[in-house]
Amino acid sequence: MKIALAKINQTAGNIEKNLLNISKYISDAEKAKCDLIVFPEFAICGGYCGDLLLNEDFIEENIKAADKIIKESKIPVICGTVTKDGKGGLLNSVSLFYGEVSGLAGAKDNLNDSAFNDMKYFKNYNIVNIVKLANKNILFVSIDNITAIKETIKTIFKETTVKPDIVFVIGCSPYYYGKIEEFKQCFKELAVENKADFSYLNMLGGNDGYVFDGLAIYADKNGNFKLTDQSFEERLIIADTDGENVKTEQNDRNKELYDALVIGLKDYMVKNKFKKCALGVSGGIDSALVAAIAVDAIGAENVLGVLMPSKYTSKESIDCALELCKNLNIQSKTVPINDVYNTYINQLTPLFEGKPKDLTEENLQARIRSNILMALSNKFGYFILCTCNKSEDAVGYSTLYGDATGGYSVIGDLLKKDVYALSKYRNTISNVIPEFIITRPPTAELRDNQKDSDSLPEYDILDDILIKILEEKKTYSQIIKSGVKKEVLDKVWKLLSTSEYKRRQSPLGTRVSKTAFSRDITLPMSNGYKWK
């Protein structure tokens, strides 16, 4: 049996375009003489559609799209759809499109496990239709996470009288680091336990900062992988149950994360019709990595690096920034901020009532830089990239309306240690980030001789604490016992718990972890908790 799995990259809401993409892959699968083609969850509407799912016209258009596929296709098509249950309820469903036997093959009934607030839009509805195709009993389900997959499969295999030979699980579930290995393991186990073939197909591509990994798996009933494809590339892949095994794997953590960040940025820009982007290049590592990702996402010719030196900017920083632009082959422009800064200060000094210099003057510099970038965005249509990282966002070490601005936060879900790791990884492909950028101590250069470590713990200590709080959910005493100093933990918690307001106004960016701020981690902004 030859099964085509379409790893497709759809656009939320653009049914017309998405249908063209589906048609193309159906045609390819027919040419390849496949017995069946499978598309992921939300293949027609794209994911994630949000409140478009409350729009009657949009739903009607989804339903009409099905007719078109039925008419066109010569082989059975399995496709993630949005359908109605006849009582006005909306279903997140799996449809079989194949002439007269077309119909509902399944509907999602574990909605609460979705990242996308599925319960707001859909009804839970347990439909199990085992479909007979090419003499096999095939079960199709749409599920997001491993716990739900295991539970659902257990229930179905217990309750159904016809034992499925093959189970297809389709998803539109967001990537996070670690997901791919978890899913591979899960499908292998399911196959062996249930003595059936198990296949998984996820949506591909970036949408509003979520990255769908396009993971495709086909494990036979002995737990052998006939197919695994974990590239972030749109394509048709074929699982031939009687043919050779096919594997496209990545086993490098840094490469996997880097590729996810590239597709996350690329798809956000493409799907929002931005052609060019600009970012402030400071000579620091964050903007260096973001510039490299941008170049890999949309090409050097579409990236502008803007240097905005102040009187606190060192010559090293300027040299580093220029060298980076040269290495990446991107255009650079320099806009000094001193004159604007001085004019602000002249204007504001009478209001400041003789108060000494403080954060005010530092934040002002960051805000001037943002204004300059936004002016370039307004005038030329540049999409502005935010260069904040997750460690900074965690402790509010950024300026609201200053560096924490832009259309997209490219590395906002990356801890500082991963900023280093990915920069080094990128340099193994081609040496674009100057060595000095990687080895110099981090500094915001908003006052003389400033270093990040003046205000924050060293990043290795900070990242270690953040992992314990955000990922491992350790208790206070567990963290102290692990060797963290009380005053350091108290400071980090205080900064973390009082910076939520900043994170809520920060640009959205690519999620690569299970603990992305504003998505997975949401603390109250009015937070009276004293952790101790």
Add this chain to the structure above:
Amino acid sequence: MKIALAKINQTAGNIEKNLLNISKYISDAEKAKCDLIVFPEFAICGGYCGDLLLNEDFIEENIKAADKIIKESKIPVICGTVTKDGKGGLLNSVSLFYGEVSGLAGAKDNLNDSAFNDMKYFKNYNIVNIVKLANKNILFVSIDNITAIKETIKTIFKETTVKPDIVFVIGCSPYYYGKIEEFKQCFKELAVENKADFSYLNMLGGNDGYVFDGLAIYADKNGNFKLTDQSFEERLIIADTDGENVKTEQNDRNKELYDALVIGLKDYMVKNKFKKCALGVSGGIDSALVAAIAVDAIGAENVLGVLMPSKYTSKESIDCALELCKNLNIQSKTVPINDVYNTYINQLTPLFEGKPKDLTEENLQARIRSNILMALSNKFGYFILCTCNKSEDAVGYSTLYGDATGGYSVIGDLLKKDVYALSKYRNTISNVIPEFIITRPPTAELRDNQKDSDSLPEYDILDDILIKILEEKKTYSQIIKSGVKKEVLDKVWKLLSTSEYKRRQSPLGTRVSKTAFSRDITLPMSNGYKWK
């Protein structure tokens, strides 16, 4: 029977402070010789706590707090709590605290209906313990919305063998306009249908932009209200089943909305320990209303109005703004933006490659004003108020990092028509908003002779379309049939669907509708849908 209902205003996470408040009201209820005191959902931890609910230490502190109440109280206490189910699961529960008979009185099992992502934290757990107190069978449940309340009550009354004499529903559910009447009607009906007394008590106060209305209802089994209290004021109220009826009602839509906006702002500032606020006063109606709300929330002596005129600012605007400040008795400062603006333009002109003036220059002015306000915030600790309204937010008629900035969006969930209505309402209390501000045509004054209606439909048309899309979920053809011009609808939809990125970075503010942006209405930012 004398039942004390404690309309309390708790702080998310501050268990210590919340416990003191609970103790105070228990003591008051004891003094008033009540038979029972009832507290709302999340009375100990405050709402909404978000990921604090994933913190083991925080949960332990919640559980310990119960012991303290049990020890102190001499009358039965019913209280919304967070407890554990013995298998590591967390319950959003109702506890009875009364010496040795203390225990779980109920747990929420309709979590998906919560505004607060309850399913992320809690397990669904259907517990029905009918408690015998003062010779009455009493049922306690914690539920958020009317559909869920009706369903749950129906199930319980069908399944339980002991018929409850009184049902208490406690909540921590957010206010929206219309909620109070819906709930009163619902409780009246429930009482009559089930031939039992029905009482409701909601949390009070603002938290992160949600306002809990503190609604208290006691309807006897004949559907007569023994008690209704819909003031936004913290207090103990007593439903005496043998005594007089007590009613505190508001039947003025504008007053209700205005009061909700005042408590929303006040509580956000108080709970985040801000004492003073500042806002740009432009001479327009939005900033005028926000200034009035601020004065009513935290006192005139704590509000600063900042005039930031440019060369496009009319004398009328300056006069209006100064008159407003005078009427409200707030301090004003004037910071002209021309010098800073000109310096930016000098710096940027070489980069602009001779391109003509456009939105760039307009946005820059708005951003300079934001920078000035933020500088005052940094230097003196002013909390900055955002003055954007919902009609503007809907169509992106604001400048990102410009006027769409600040710690709190005071009227961000108010359509322009309601900005007018509430301004007029406020003037009926004392005449603070100059008449000319209310009657003049809206203008952003970012270029010569600019009017909002140059870029947007007139606000009455715009608001009408927004209501049809956001609240009534009308189809395209229904809206056209209602008399809206196709080109106007297309323009509004285009602006609405392409401005989501701006709204996601906007400050949080008080929600007063069921259709607040970023909370209730979430469109995809990469939105390919062509509505037609």
